[in-house]
Amino acid sequence: MWNVTGLIWENKTVDGTIHDKNKTFTWYDSNPATNGGYAGTPGDDTDTEDFIRTLNSAHLGGYSDWRLPTMNELDSIQYQLFHQLWLPVMFNGCSVCKS
Secondary structure, eight states: OOTTTOOOOOOOBSSSSTTBTTOOOBOBOOOTTTSTTOOBOOOSSOBHHHHHHHHHHHTGGGOSOOOOOOHHHHHHHHHHIIIIIIHHHHHHOOTTTOO
8 A cells, every 4th residue: 555645556567467567458338327327449458348347256355346437536646646746746845856
């Protein structure tokens, strides 16, 4: 878990699984209640709905309720990253940034 946001981040691999750094996924959400009016492009194990289903089936990190964040949640993550991580570095400096 990342201490700044409390989020769990995926570790990328090079083993051909869904976690492989070379895998790409298209946006796809078949649920009209959550897709914002645009379902996206379905794929054969290459879309975000397949990705989330696989994470939940595998109980990744001990959880089976993985989902993509909402727009408000993404905004909140961006806000936290900027204000809690980058602003202190920009205005207070950091040990690696100082000459």
